[in-house]
Amino acid sequence: MNIFKRTARALAACVVAVAAAQFPAAPSFAAQNWDVIDDQSTIGFAGTHAGRPFTGTFQSWEADISFDPSDLASSRAEVTVDLASAITGDATYDKTLPTTDWFNVSQIAQAKFVTTDISQAADGRSFNAEGLLSIRGVDVPVTLTFNFIDQGQDARLEGTASLKRLDFGIGKGSDADGAWVSLDIPVTVSVMLKRAD
Amino acid sequence: MGAGMRDPGRQRYSAAAIALHWAIATAILLLLISGLWMTDAIEVPDTRADAFAVYQWHKSLGLTVLVLSFARLAWRLINPPPGLPAEMGRLERLAAHTTHVVFYVLMIGMPLLGWAMVSASVFGLPTIVFGLFEWPHMPMFAELENKAPVETALKRAHSIGGYLMIALLVLHVLAALKHHFVDRDHVLTRMLPFLPARRVPNEETQ
Numbered sequence: 001m002n003i004f005k006r007t008a009r010a011l012a013a014c015v016v017a018v019a020a021a022q023f024p025a026a027p028s029f030a031a032q033n034w035d036v037i038d039d040q041s042t043i044g045f046a047g048t049h050a051g052r053p054f055t056g057t058f059q060s061w062e063a064d065i066s067f068d069p070s071d072l073a074s075s076r077a078e079v080t081v082d083l084a085s086a087i088t089g090d091a092t093y094d095k096t097l098p099t100t101d102w103f104n105v106s107q108i109a110q111a112k113f114v115t116t117d118i119s120q121a122a123d124g125r126s127f128n129a130e131g132l133l134s135i136r137g138v139d140v141p142v143t144l145t146f147n148f149i150d151q152g153q154d155a156r157l158e159g160t161a162s163l164k165r166l167d168f169g170i171g172k173g174s175d176a177d178g179a180w181v182s183l184d185i186p187v188t189v190s191v192m193l194k195r196a197d
Numbered sequence: 198m199g200a201g202m203r204d205p206g207r208q209r210y211s212a213a214a215i216a217l218h219w220a221i222a223t224a225i226l227l228l229l230i231s232g233l234w235m236t237d238a239i240e241v242p243d244t245r246a247d248a249f250a251v252y253q254w255h256k257s258l259g260l261t262v263l264v265l266s267f268a269r270l271a272w273r274l275i276n277p278p279p280g281l282p283a284e285m286g287r288l289e290r291l292a293a294h295t296t297h298v299v300f301y302v303l304m305i306g307m308p309l310l311g312w313a314m315v316s317a318s319v320f321g322l323p324t325i326v327f328g329l330f331e332w333p334h335m336p337m338f339a340e341l342e343n344k345a346p347v348e349t350a351l352k353r354a355h356s357i358g359g360y361l362m363i364a365l366l367v368l369h370v371l372a373a374l375k376h377h378f379v380d381r382d383h384v385l386t387r388m389l390p391f392l393p394a395r396r397v398p399n400e401e402t403q
Binding site: 092099100101175180 | 253320322
């Protein structure tokens with residue numbers, strides 16, 4: 001009977017999920033861990049609305065960063081951003097961003113970026129962090145290009161990524177051709193890090 | 198003014214009615230001008246950003262008219278306006294009353310239509326009254342499954358209402374001028390601010 005099949009399938013799915021949770025994919029040797037110094041770090045975004053530039057920042061986010069310039073293979077980062085915390089300084093924008101057609105925070109409150117590979121950039125100084133960025137439940141491969149300035153106990157990480165909002169379906173219902181809000185949304189990351197254990 | 202049978206206040210509108218009339222008149226004039234300008238300017242890339250700002254301001258001003266018009270209507274019910282000159286004929290009185298009824302319908306109906314239109318907008322933009330606080334959307338329009346056709350219909354109605362308001366305004370001003378310069382009665386002056394209370398014949402003031 002169909003009901004048994006379905007139950008069996010559901011059980012199998014549970015088993016797989018539990019098993020996956022027990023054995024998270026972890027790097028064999030972790031690179032140096034870093035803590036973010038929140039009040040000296042920002043994640044910002046920019047764009048134009050009706051041809052006029054705007055900028056914004058996310059007030060609430062956290063990052064799990066393991067990074068060693070000499071051990072890129074075991075370097076990784078995972079960033080979680082509360083999308084509802086976006087502020088631009090314009091009340092009309094700020095009240096619109098969380099709505100269904102834009103960040104849709106009532107469905108999925110957070111954006112998540114998980115690196116898949118970090119490599120030296122062609123210029124020999126900066127780095128490319130390739131990863132998957134998930135917004136509104138859509139995963140898109142994104143490359144964050146960054147500089148890492150080691151200052152001993154601290155380090156500064158400055159990076160940029162260029163996002164296309166329609167890749168994530170952001171604003172596709174009300175502004176699918178970029179007549180209002182630019183399709184290109186550059187994101188900047190400026191983070192002060194402190195060595196962690 | 199003497200404590201006679203005729204109260205000079207009856208000859209003029211009350212100070213509150215005069216203040217509300219001119220505040221609403223100024224707002225309506227600004228709403229008509231901004232409405233005419235912004236609906237075209239929003240289509241032109243060079244003026245789009247300014248037009249967007251004007252839209253936000255237009256929404257705030259429209260809601261102000263809504264509130265002031267209710268206040269004025271309430272004030273009018275408690276403090277009935279002075280009567281029309283005895284010389285006016287039946288048709289003239291009917292025309293005057295009709296014009297004023299339509300004015301109230303538009304003064305309250307236009308902001309409501311605009312509010313409905315903003316609520317039904319596919320953009321879902323919030324209304325922040327003069328940048329100070331958020332005015333909610335009308336749920337029956339904000340929660341529509343298919344907003345676009347409803348928004349279009351409401352926009353059309355709001356636009357027609359705007360042109361009707363212009364026609365009514367012209368009629369109103371011409372009528373007021375006719376009363377003042379042709380009939381030479383007090384219909385215009387009794388609504389003008391900063392005038393002393395109209396002197397009642399056979400009464401020495403001061």
